[in-house]
Amino acid sequence: MENFKKLKEFIYADLFRYTGRPKCTKLLLECYLRKPGFKFLFWMRCCAYYSKHKSPVFYYCKWRYLHYSYKFGLQIPYITFIDKGFYIGHFGNIIINQRAIIGKNCNISPGVVIGQSNRGVKLGVPTLKENVYVGPGAKLFGEITIGENVAIGANAVVVKDVPDCGVVVGVPAKVVSFLGSFEYINKKI
Template sequence: MPKNYSIIQKDFYRESGEWLSPIQILLKCINPNLHFIYILRKAQKFEKTPILGFYWKIVLRHFQIKYGFQIYPETKIGEGLYLGHWGSLVINPKAVIGKNCNIAQGVTIGQQNRGKNEGFPIIGDDVWIGPNAVIVGSITIGSNVLIAPNSYVNTDVPDNCIVAGNKAKIYPTANATEGYINNRV
């Protein structure tokens, strides 16, 4: 893959498996998930530019409310972000998410305000997060990890694992995300 693709092109590639031109990307923005990702990435790109940064933050705020995604430009998210379904998604602005991450509806990636895990999650590359999963605290989720639907994760997870349940149980699995994360960048 040539390195001159933009982060938006890499995000959109995850959806379609095709490298799209800027015009094709705008046409794909009819999809609410892709539309939100486009606006989020613009807000991130221009975050430190006074006028454009303010403009994109206002636009982003409108679509946060419209689509139910609470993701802020300050959140560090690697290329290849894939939002499976729109609605009810909360990600703390201090969380860090690696590349090729799939996030389903109803997910919360948040802070823990007290205790031994006070802080924010760091999530590795190639992670699939199922519907209604909750990931909280100063924890590290490794790469190639599948977090099953409705899981509550507040402990570190090593690479190459499946996590399921409330309280989360960790199952080492070499191909944890095989068939779940398509079109990796």
């Protein structure tokens, strides 16, 4: 995030995904106090911004970010590229590799791992495009691309690319339809 305006834009986009209402300071405070996922995202975004601007405020932000990371069981490095409108439905046991790329309006559920593959032809980390829903317990590994409007079912293990609007389930995950994530992703920015 280059400037403070961009930081606010990202925070209010995340807020919209949680509330579906336009930005306002009262709403921000209410969501911060009631939604653990949003509280974590707030400090994660602040860490990402202040780390690039060499501000002493960064150390306070990082302390809050680490506190909520441990408290809510979220292992998402603040340097991970996560676009606007990120939504953590329920906190707990979510692990995302710092080199993963996550597009706009993505939903992540508890028990999700977006990790790195250290060998084979898919050496690397996943890229999730816009409007992706990742169900509870799903695991995504390797240099794979998850297309736009994809829904990944609960406990699926995804190790291959998924085309746009695909719905994948199983171990290993297979495309079962092309109905996409349209019913899972609401309040798009």
